[in-house]
Structure formats: C-alpha cells, structure tokens
Amino acid sequence: MSWFPDALLPAGLDRYDDAWQMVPFYQGLVDLPPDVLLASWAVPPRLDDPRAGAVQGPEAFQEYVRRTRDWLALVDAATRPLATTATALRSVEEVMLDPAADGGRQELGAAVVAEWDEQHRLTGVRIYHGGPLRPPAEPHLPQLPEPPAQEPDLPLFLREHRWALEGGEVDDVLDTYEDDAVVVVLDRGVEVLTGREELRRLHAAPALPGAPARPRICTVTDDGHSCAVEDRLAPDGAGPPTRARVVVYERGRHGRIAHERRYVMSAPLAGPLGTAAGGGPSGG
Template structure:
C-alpha cells in the first residue's frame, strides 16, 4: 500500500475514499498503477523509482518506471482486471500488501496471488519488490534469482520460528503442530492449491518432505506487526536436492490460539520431480 494520497488529484482520492470507513492513509499499489496519475507514483519515491518484478526484473529510474506503469496499466485494463485485497502488514519502515488479481488472458480467466513489499522512510519510498508465481500465467516456473542476501538478524518470533525450524528439519508432525486445526496453507498458484485442516496439511507436508528432508530457507527480511509475519527468503535446498538460490516471500497469520491460522507462499520454485501430489504440482 505504497503511494502517498496527497500526491493524487483530490477527485481521485475522493473516489477511492467513497466506500471506506476510515481515512485513506495510502493508495493501494494497483489502484495507483491504474489511476493514470503516474506523477503521483514517481513522486512517492524519495529518489529514483526502483521496483523489482518477477518477469520484467529490476525497473529503475523515472523513464523506465513510467514505461513500466503505462504498460502494466494497459495490460490490466485490457484484461478487465479485478483486485481482491487479502491482507496488509504495516511496520515503521516496511509494508507487505497481499492481493489476488483476476483478469482475462489468452487461456481464459487467470487468478494470480501477488505480494508487494515496500521499503520506505519519512522521506518516501525507496524500493518495491513484487512476488508472484508465473505458473497460473504460463504453466511453468520462472525460478527467480535472489533479490536479497541472507541476514542473520532476520529471525521470527514464537510459532513462526517454530514452523521455520520444523520446515527446515523436514518434521511433518512438528510442522503441522504449528497450525490451528482448521488452518490453511496456500501455495503460490492459489486457486485449487489451497490446503485446509490437519489432514490436508499433513498430506501436503509429507509430500514436501518426500525428497529426503526439509526445505531450509535463507532468511532475508522479517516484517512483523504482531498479528502477521512476512518472511522474505531464498530457497536453496529441497530435501537432498540443492537448488540455485530462488527469491520468495511468505506471510504467516497468527490465530487467537497463538498458532498459525494461515500461511500464504509467493515464490516460483520448481520442486524436485519426486515431490508431487495428486492435486497437481506442489507449491504451484
């Protein structure tokens, strides 16, 4: 939710605020992109605009950013895109915005979960990092290179840390124990790749760990507001198979019990061939 509303026209801000119960403190990412007010987006940055996109790569500089926004806006409009807000984590210097895009493409209506991480300060935005899987779009994985380096200070509190240790160890029971009984895990492809409840989660993680071990991640940033925690990471190994480092982010939501009520994954890692379940390609 990165864009500064005071930089947009009063008419546009009024339109966005029309159905909100609270004042508009920031303009959501895709609302800003499709607003036609590119100057407001550029002006939201403290310096040169910089955005990292899973397909287009790094977009840096005013001219490149303007071209990118105009191209994305046209694609979204042409596809009759709708945006479903999923969640928002806000901390003093970083936000993590989650949405689901639905739009028309060559193969029909596409449903695409997207996460946008925004680095910011009082001076403005510094960098945006977008995450999504290309599987719903192309039927294949892009295997995205790292955006960030591992940080030993990036640690997760409580149940999120417990889950990460169980995931790295390949411990099915400890992994499932981190979740509430009716919790959900959504793989990057979204749609049918949502697993709910103890039985489905046990089957999912049994499949995840069927390549001889767990999935250790390089932890890069942690964004935690006490209710939900987002981890930016690099996937480096899947069981016994070493992988080239691949960028991703996952959001973990704590339930009232203190256990996890939901986990949503945004990466484009291609699992080893042995890791399959009957419902389709694990992690999407």
C-alpha cells in the first residue's frame, strides 16, 4: 500500500485514522491524477523500477507514471493483490501482474517496497519483478540502502533459519519450516516448491564457486505475521551488487516458516554491474 495522499483524506478523519486506507501502488498509478501522486512524496521522488531504471525528480516521475500506465494498458495487465507487510515507516506490497505475451499471459510477480516519513509521505520506492521481463530487457537492480555496520535484528524464527543455513546441514534448515511449507521463487521464472522433500532439493543445491557465504541484509520489515527482508549479494561482500532481492516469510502455527516468497533481481551477465553470481538457491 504505497499512496497515502492528502487529496483522498475524507472530511473529519485524521491523517493517522485507521479507517483511512492507503491506495495500492499499481492501482494508484492507474487511477490517481499525476499531481496527487507527486504530492504524496515528502522529498523529490526516488523510485527504482526493473523496467524503467532509476527514476529521480518530479519530471522523471511524472513521465514514469505516464509510461507505466501506457505499458499496463498495452499489455492489458490486471493486478491481483497477494499480501502486504507493513510497519510505521515501510511497507512491502506483493501483487501479481498478468501481462499478455506471445499469445498468452505470463505471471509477473512484483514486490513494491515503499518508505515513508513520520507523516506517511513517501521517501523512496523500490520495485522487484519476480518473473520474466520481455526480451531483450535486462532488469534494473534496486538501489538498496547501504547495509548498516551492524545488520538489522531478525525475529527469532528467522535467526534460527539463518543459523541453520550457515551451519550447512540441510535437515537443520528443513526443520525451520513447517511440514507443509511452500516456497515460491520468482526470479527469471516462477518456481513453486511444497513440502519437505521439494524444499530439500532447493536447499541441497550447491553454491556457485566464489559466491559470498551469505547475503548482506539491508532492511527488515516485520509486522508480527510476516517479515520481509531485503538483501543483496556482491562479490566477496564488496563492490557493485550482482543480485538484490526481497524475501517475505510468513510465520506458521508452530512458529516456523509456513510460506516464503523470494523476489530476486539479478544483474545482467555482463555490463556495468559486473558478472552475475547468484550464490545458490539456499542463500536464506
């Protein structure tokens, strides 16, 4: 839920009234006037979109709104909300787009990370597309905040998951999931894995040679039901990132991971971001 514009505030409601619902990102792009969208920002717009690249400043943002509307109309894409993880200063909104492609429709999952100030005005937006972009487009990696010197705290169920990953024992990793857990990997395609044996195949895959031991965590958004973690991979933990992603984890009935959704953006195989080096699907 990304748009929180004053122009939509009903008479008699306070800005922080729970009855005032924010507008979903793509719905707002299509339905709200451009000046209302622009007024939702506390700072000059800064938005990262895998299709459009880095969008900075009012004029570039208004052009982005126009082009995105045109694209959604051209490919006849509907948006289906999946889930939202939100705290006071950040939300991670998950949606499924279904653009027309090659005589059919493709699944293009999207996670929209929106940052706000204390007045619920936008300070930044980062979009992850999990699924194929139409060739020959190469996705733009979101510019994540610089990882802090000390990584953000994770909730206990994810700390246990991370400890198991670092230990390297597949059965220990699988024990951090519910027995009927589902993992959805949205990278250049969409892969759905259900249950312990399918997850075993995911976590038993070897890491790529030379890949860093683990990704660097940049942000953690935990609302008590689900927790979204943004991280990035870079060669030897330094230099330009070769992969950025947001992973959303839902807690299960036994306090383990019940549902995990990975929205992964990988750098082009060659170019200014360097050589892509994924780091094995088991990277947390």
